[in-house]
Amino acid sequence: MQTNKPTIIAVTGASASGKSLFAQTIYDELLPELGSSGIAIMKEDSYYKSQSHLSMEERIKTNYDHPSAFEHSLLSQHLTQLSVGESVDIPTYCYKTHTRLEETVHLTPTPIILIEGILLFADKELRDKFDIKIYIDTPLDICLVRRINRDTIERSRSIASITEQYLTTVRPMYHQHIQPNKPFADIVVTRGGKNRMAIEMLKAKIRQLMNSNL
Ligand SMILES: Nc1ncnc2c1ncn2[C@@H]1O[C@H](COP(=O)(O)OP(=O)(O)O)[C@@H](O)[C@H]1O
Numbered sequence: 188m189q190t191n192k193p194t195i196i197a198v199t200g201a202s203a204s205g206k207s208l209f210a211q212t213i214y215d216e217l218l219p220e221l222g223s224s225g226i227a228i229m230k231e232d233s234y235y236k237s238q239s240h241l242s243m244e245e246r247i248k249t250n251y252d253h254p255s256a257f258e259h260s261l262l263s264q265h266l267t268q269l270s271v272g273e274s275v276d277i278p279t280y281c282y283k284t285h286t287r288l289e290e291t292v293h294l295t296p297t298p299i300i301l302i303e304g305i306l307l308f309a310d311k312e313l314r315d316k317f318d319i320k321i322y323i324d325t326p327l328d329i330c331l332v333r334r335i336n337r338d339t340i341e342r343s344r345s346i347a348s349i350t351e352q353y354l355t356t357v358r359p360m361y362h363q364h365i366q367p368n369k370p371f372a373d374i375v376v377t378r379g380g381k382n383r384m385a386i387e388m389l390k391a392k393i394r395q396l397m398n399s400n401l
């Protein structure tokens with residue numbers, strides 16, 4: 188069991204702004220040198236509430252861009268457990284059925300934990316657990332185009348359902364719960380997962396943290 192508290196790096200921004208690509212790129216590029224005992228990656232989306240008790244019609248109507256769609260209390264509890272050296276079992280979420288799957292992913296604490304998600308800064312209790320806070324700042328029209336491409340291919344959505352959801356919840360919730368929390372960020376990143384300078388700076392910071400923990 189490790190003794191030092193992990194450094195938790197949170198990456199937020201609009202849906203399809205490039206949060207996953209940014210966090211995953213840092214993780215993939217550091218994994219060979221830090222190993223799986225050095226760095227881990229988590230998703231806020233894993234903590235979408237289980238909706239197994241609801242009909243498919245009710246699940247489709249849910250506002251997935253409001254903080255109440257997430258079980259943030261469980262995420263907060265897991266981050267606390269990881270911080271004191273305890274392992275956690277992370278839920279697995281399915282965007283096609285809009286609920287959790289049976290299986291969980293076991294995570295043991297690592298010195299560096301990356302986490303990405305749309306509403307990580309919306310909850311003060313969660314926000315206070317992050318050591319480094321990053322906001323991916325991508326124009327909303329670019330996010331929409333990416334979301335259409337991604338959700339038709341990866342999440343089995345129709346164009347009609349994507350545009351309806353975008354206008355009724357995704358866009359308004361962005362203006363209410365995501366963009367207003369941008370000032371909490373330590374670093375605002377343009378060009379998302381393709382911003383090599385931002386990626387290299389984060390990697391250098393992580394290496395420095397790892398060396399200072401030796
Ligand atoms: N800078 C970029 N240029 C081009 N495509 C990108 C860029 N960043 C992300 N994408 C693509 O856009 C889609 C959404 O990106 P993703 O990282 O999943 O966003 P998020 O995690 O913020 O929802 C993915 O298909 C991804 O490959």
Ligand SMILES: Nc1ccn([C@@H]2O[C@H](COP(=O)(O)O)[C@@H](O)[C@H]2O)c(=O)n1
Pocket residue numbers: 201202203206207232235251252281282284285286304305357
């Ligand atoms: N059942 C669900 C759950 C979530 N969404 C959408 O996912 C977005 C968050 O994930 P990103 O990878 O895009 O950050 C969020 O905007 C929800 O609208 C969904 O469509 N269905």
